[in-house]
Amino acid sequence: MSFQKIGHLIAVSALFLGATVATAADQATFYVAPNGSDSNKGTEEAPFKTITQAQKAVRAINGTMTGDISVILRGGTYQLSSTVNFTEADGGKDGFYVRYKAYPNETPLITGGIPMSGWTIHDEKNNIWKVEGVDARFRQMYVNGKKAIRARMPNLLDNGDHNFFRLNKVDSAGSAFLVNNSDIGEANWKNLNKVEIHLMIAWAESILRLESATKNGNVTKLEPRDPERTKLFKRKYPMLGTAFMSNPPKQQVYYLENAYEFIDQPGEWYLDESTGTLYYKARAGENMATANVVVPRVNTLFSILGKDTKNKVGYMSFEGITFANSNFLRPSEEGFLDLQASMFNIDVLPENGRLGSNKFLLWRPDAGFRVENAHHFKIKNCTFTQMAATGLDFVSGTNDDVIEGNVFYEIGGCGIMLGKFSQDSTTEIHIPYNPKDKDEISTRDTIRYNLVTNVTNEHQGAVGIAAGYPRYVVIENNEVSYTNYSGISVGYGWTKSETAMTNNKINKNNIHHIARLLCDSGPIYTLSNQGTGSEIKENYIHDMSQSKWSDYWILPIYLDEGSSGFAVENNSYKNAPSGVGRNAPGQFTEKNNNGYIASVAEAAGLQGEFKNIGDRINTIPLPDFSNVVPQAPFVENMTIPGTIEMENYDEGGQSISFNDKDFVNEGGVYREDGVDITQIDSTDKTKGYAVGYTQAGEWMEYTVNVTAGEYVFLANVASGLEGSSFQLFMDGKAISDTIVAPKGEDWNTYGTVEGKTTALEAGEHVLRVAITGAYLNIDWIKFGKSADEIISIKPSVRYGLNMDISRSSTLNVFDIRGQHMGVIRVMGMPTTSSVMQAMHAKNFKSGVYFVQSVNKAFGKMIQVK
Template sequence: MSQIFGKIKSLTIFIYTIGILSVSAQKQITYYISPTGNDTNPGTIELPFETIEKAKNTIAKHNGKNAKNITVFLRGGLYPVKETIVFNNENSGNKNTTITYSAYKNENPILSGGIVLNKWKNTKDGLWQMHIPNINFRQLYVNGKRAVRARTPNIGSYHTNLLWDVKAQEILIDSRLIKPWNNFKNVEMVINMNWAEAFMRLDSYTESNDEAYTWHTPTHARVKVQNPERNLVFKRFYPPKKNELAWYFENAYEFIDEPGEWYYDQATEMLYYHPLANEKIENAKAVIPRLETLILIKGNANVPITNLHFEGITFKHSTWLKPSKSGALNMQACNYSIEPTLGNVQFVERIPAAVKLEYAQFCSFENNIFSQLGASAIDLFDGTKNCLLNYNVFNDISANAIQLARFSDPKTEIHIPYNPKDISAVTEHHMISNNKISDIGKDYTGAVGIACGYGRNITIDHNEIFDLPYSGISVGWGWTSEKNIMENNRITGNLIYNVCQTMSDGGAIYTLSAQPGTIIKNNYIHDVKHADWAGKSHNTGIYLDEGSKGILIENNVIENVADGVPFILKGESVFKNNQGIPNTQVKQEAGILK
């Protein structure tokens, strides 16, 4: 990666030193946990605990009574997480004490929110099946690989013959593409709406040949989706309901037609899987997720969590079940619509994450792996300050890899600037550095590698981000040039490539709204894609969207943008000394280019 960064002239490496609270040198207290341990043990290396819960509760008994640093070593192996592990103020470090949960030496501890399956049976048609009672799930991993929830057309392909009848609240498609499938109302219609996807459960359909639409197909079906999805999608203006968007059906037994696909019949509680050619039933290991959040670190405005650190741990197997229960309409960056308000007035909620921090300061995650997760990976939410995400690996993630800062409160309309009176709630002074992010947005294709809302003094530095369906880094929210809490963010020295592979109207780096003092500098961007069926909006290298102003864009290199438009600016910002393309190749939309 250093050779690639060398293409940037006069690259300046921005060195960030996180201000861990002053901790005096003390003899360290050490505990050990192991999958083969026992919570009645004393927690020594010879007699380790079995669970993190036992370790953190043991620490809580004497925490604050002395000023010694504490390390909990996790031995290698699988740690099933049956309930969210909650760290509160009793489990926090303080100005005199750090608490670290770390992998032991070169071992690989795995925190899994999943259930292991191993009781497959063969069916007469070559599928494997298994009875799984009292659980629903949206992901299946077989022999360490994500399987495909059965869909038509198959993964990598889409239909595009689609029309919207807004007045009737119906979607028109070719009648040959829909049938009265078993468990019809569990089937989902998934539409890629330029920069965001909509998961909508089917309700009914009727065949029709009314003259208004016969130009499109000889006979068509009028499809109704269930509520609340129907009211949401037809009443909101954005993302726009353009005709001929890419779409597919998902979640029916009848869709299983190639190896690697699966379907779970909720009525019979039976899982079906089409094995790959080299898979044998006697040694197939499968996992389904059962938890939305594995780790919750939650302080409060008066007493935030402090000096809590995680190193060398693998986080796996989270989920998100809302799409199965009430649909999910992504509005942008995995913030989904929650109220059917007519027009461009919208209210949203954020997708959950496997690890969430709220009112936490001087905490860190270093050298961890986040993989096979069914929503977002990690969320630095309200009241998080001075935290470090460094040298982590993110891959095989259903939604965003990293999300941080508030976007919109569920009770606040998305265009209203965020200017909280209580500054303790602001997300600020985080360092997101040296992380490797790839293969995210596996289910929710409007996902972003690093999605930052109303944050200030956030540094996103020297990350490698690649193979994404939509944008690489997105900073900002609100679509407004009005004053808000954002300022002095830095997007520097990142390597971003092979992005925007599925969606449109995105960029390797994307911003929204006024954020004075923000710098986009020394980034190398190449191979920004535009799929044939992704919509007609531009994908670009650096995209300063609505309200973006007060930003310096300097010394970036952008190469091989599919649309031939390396920059889009919609606001007042400063642009200078960018390389790889002439400065005149900038699409200026209602902005001032200096």
């Protein structure tokens, strides 16, 4: 960081003290506006430009609070280049709130999207347009505020509803699907390994990428790619193959997605990743020269993350803000196998062989707004829209929070998620969740007066409101509609054993037009032992019926396996199945759940000031990217030959100047965006920074001035695991081979690897450093015309040293991602046996770990299964 930048930060900190004090009730009020400046004082007359600058202003004064602190967002577009992260340092205290809220009668739009402009005609006869040079990756696109259709076959119906083909047969032995040639034609798609099959299986939907398509007579054999192929064909549930209880027997339905050849309907689009070309068949009346076209780039827009369950974010609220355009790329990278309520398979554990296992490891999709470890937290009168997966997710460690008066519209997965669905991604899901740390359980949270509609439209097995294992949750007076599976789902685990749940109340909700595709669903669906005092009362359920595409039936209020502890009373039905559906529940009581009750219908759903919040759907603003942040150097005059420091990647943000796959800034130093930057030596800042916590597919870009020629280079790297690697690109073209970083002692011991470039042209170019093998820390790369030019750079430590860990009996334990999991102690010289015994004694889950002496100078890292 330059002295100029440091001086600027000091000056801004001083300005914070001059912010306006609005009223006696408020300690301070700051203003933010898209046309503001971060060098302003944050007053109404001189607002900040960015939310992160207001965040700094709050942190400067919230150590002692005498009233609320308000951050007022003026109307307009706030484009995020990466996740905005809030921690316990950003909250209020002593009952006083930090409030981020809209200026009266204005609509601030927080977008994680980027514009797609520069359209030219590609196929005039078919009105197909294109944009070239697209580097971003996404699965959704919106044209003038309306969702476009990722090219598919068969097409949607004229009214926009889904349409499907039926499988000819599931080839269980070959782990493949047989489809009719009369449906799909010749299957000679250009980029076949990018084509996906979307398969509806009972109550869940699976997305699988294709490996091959082989014609054989009247059928074509579609073989999916791994890892999703192997996982799917190991599962016992949901039931793959001939639809359960179908009479006459019928095969399951599917559609194909993501090929240029599928573009035959107005509104369809396709991104050819091999050429970076985006294609779109315009709808009638759309002028692509002036159209507002947006694609998502940021997975999580806002993250609220307390350090742990004892250090939560407290007393914060977000009010009157619109959040839009979040991304979620896992289906494109590993497929997506929903098990239930959009919780997806991490792994399928051995049980009874192929198509026989009912043991699973799961995790949850990304969310546009994510909250974990927070108390007295409020989301009120906000709008969540155009999100790829979950809209709002209260993950765990939440208590005494309120989600009220919000609109969830055009959401790919669940509108709202709450609480854990399993202990973690390494715990088998049928193990009842009931942690020792009760502060981890989502407790006394309230979800009321929200409109959740037109959701589950990317992941059909998701639900409107999904809660895992909450306790004392109140879900009341919400309107939930237009879902493809259940409306409200509470509980997981399929067990009658004691769980974390108790006293959950699902009352007075208005639920309609649900289960529009899948089956084995209910407007209200529950699982497992919910303790005592739980209620399902006075809900109004109407206008729902079984889809012609579903494998089998749908049910009214549905108490599924283990459901117990409920009083189910006075629920009203109209044009819908009535009564109480049950499948191996525990103890519950029921009364008056058949037919229509007018008083119940009138009092259910949105009431009072929230009655007409659905009107917001018609006023969702289009994003204005006139102030878009272009890619630009973070540090001027970087050159080749010369040294490129990895932490000095260009400005521009996610999918523009870098691609980072997680929402958390793991290192938390030097820069405040998504790239994970670590301090090389925590005790000596002069040793600088490195990019770390990397995953395959991530990259950073650097604007450099190049002197023509071929170069050799040295890179200073560290990795504690096998397989870490990177590759260099210039203006999109590879200029080096893949460079492998040998496994070292850990991620704090750096050494150099070398490579060479192809011939480079003179001038200004963009260098991309692409991570091709995960878990690499990379500090700098130095380029020279010969080894003599860079001979002064020596490796700090030689790789492959045989160090002895016998000098210490205290060991650090890391998981396969390099995350520190804890410390163990063994007597004498550590052996595999003594290490395993020590790990079992501390209740480590089964898996692969890496252990190393706490005193790294005396220990290499060893693997333990």
